[in-house]
Amino acid sequence: MKVATEKAHFNVETIRKDFPILSRKVNGYPLVYFDNAATSQTPQQVIDTIVDYYSRYNANIHRGVHTLSQEATDAYEEARIKIQKHFNAEKSHEIIFTSGTTHAINLVASGFASLLKKGDEIIVSALEHHSNIVPWQMLCEKTGAQLKVIPMGEEGALKMDEFEALLSERTKLVFVNHVSNALGTVNPVKEIIKKAHEVGAAVLLDGAQAAPHIKADVQELDVDFYVVSAHKMCGPTGVGVLYGKEEWLNKLPPYQGGGEMIATVTFEKTTYADLPHKFEAGTPNICGGIAFGAALDYMNNIGFDTIAAYEQELLEYATEKLREIEGLKIYGTSGEKTAVISFNIGDIHPYDIGTIIDKLGIAVRTGHHCAQPVMDFYGIPGTVRASFAFYNTKEEIDVFVKAVERAKNMLS
CATH class of the missing domain: 3.90.1150.10 (Aspartate Aminotransferase, domain 1)
Structure with a gap:
């Protein structure tokens, strides 16, 4: 009803x-x-948000005491909270702004390079976009881990019995798209996550194709990582989000070094900032983040x-x-x-x-x-x-x- x-x-x-x-x-x-x-495509309401940012309060964030910087910071962090609520993340600092889905996947893959060893196994599906295949191949080359593939059937669905057969105590990571970009198939992600967790593996869902159609609840799914791009959700290009459970984000090392992601810097030692800033080096796509929040407002209003x-x-x-x-x-x-x-x-x-x-x-x-x-x-x-x-x-x-x-x- x-x-x-x-x-x-x-x-x-x-x-x-x-x-x-x-x-x-x-x-x-x-x-x-x-x-x-x-x-x-982008609605006028989001276009207006972009124009408003550059017309009225374009300034760098988190660093300035002046009014424009404070206004930009507030709008950017409010967008983070909108995204947190949309995906039902437990904490706002579990939302990491990225340049898009590909950036988010590579961030996680880079972090796991220090956590995997030879003999470990990671699993992807036969339905994946190249951005959810190539980073894991590169990770395997770095670590000696082995890549396994969940096969698909003629109708474009994954063979779940064969997925279960691939799982073992050696499985450390499972990466699956929530929805196939090539075929539109909605994967049984809740079952995949449950089975992977039973052997102690973490799960990343590529939500780029799902997020425009399905309002994913990351806590209800119990997924460890979820990645999306704004430009597939009525938002601008060049901005996306990595959701990660706090415990996993704390385990991963920073992806890039620079300003914003540090607590203290000396030539002897650098200490890193807390989440989410640990993974947000440099000046971000401020306008893009704010506009992503406006795009979610627009879609949720419908x-x-x-x-x-x-x-x-x-x-x-x-x-x-x-x-x-x-x-x-x-x-x-x-x-x-x-x-x-x-x-x-x-x-x-x-x-x-x-x-x-x-x-x-x-x-x-x-x-x-x-x-x-x-x-x-x-x-x-x-x-x-x-x-x-x-x-x-x-x-x-x-x-x-x-x-x-x-x-x-x-x-x-």
Whole structure:
């Protein structure tokens, strides 16, 4: 009943007016933006927050006694608290600002270089984005630890029985995306975390693709690390967050050295600042952090239950319409997925489809989506990926489907 009540107040045409870019034309056609998994669009409310920061109180934080510095510091730390509350972290200092998901993952990987040894094992899944594969490969090269992979099935879901078989007392870390960026699969993360903890392993969830659709509760999940990017959640690029349990963040050494992350510095010895500043060396993306808080305010005002319900409608509608196109194959058919559809048509290269429909004003992503092992599993070079957001419409899907049919006819 809660979802139905919230949906009654949801009007997509009203929402669309908040996004200036949605009114523009591309190649003479109204923009249809279906590349939300790569980056979401930004509402005027967040744009106004950015303009307000640079217009009224642009100053460095944590260091100045003057008014502008204090105002910027207050706004930045208020944003940290907004993020803490959104993800239900126990403490605000468990929220570390980063430049994005990739930075956050590398921060954790760098820290574990001092905690792992030869013979230890770490586990990733076959569904991972390159940013949740490469840092762990580098970590294994440094430490002598071994990388294990949870295999996937044809429908794009992880094989959980084989995951359990991989776990042992040698398992120290498990890294899995909450949602696959290539297929939209929602992984059974609560079960993964529980099983990993039973053998004493820590778990990092890549929440970049989940966070725009699912309001993750890090305490309820009992996850050790959770990482996200603001630009996939109606916020700006160049800012993200690492959530880490306090006990783990205290175990990890600093990732970078410099100003802000120190307590005292002499040429003989340096002592480090307390959390969260221990991991926030240098001047941060102050405006980005504040704008991330504004983006969360915007999305929470709509309601994540409302967003999820509407995007599920879009997913089901688009899936039904696309399946009417002869020769079209959808990759990733798990029963639990977000509003992402990856597909190919026969032997037509996805790049060619993407290029043609771009001429009709439609933005999609083509290629391997930084998930090359997923494409290798299916034996394909890549896919066309359409990813929907709460400001998209069924009418846009109709335009998109007709454009795909047109591209098919031109390329067949």
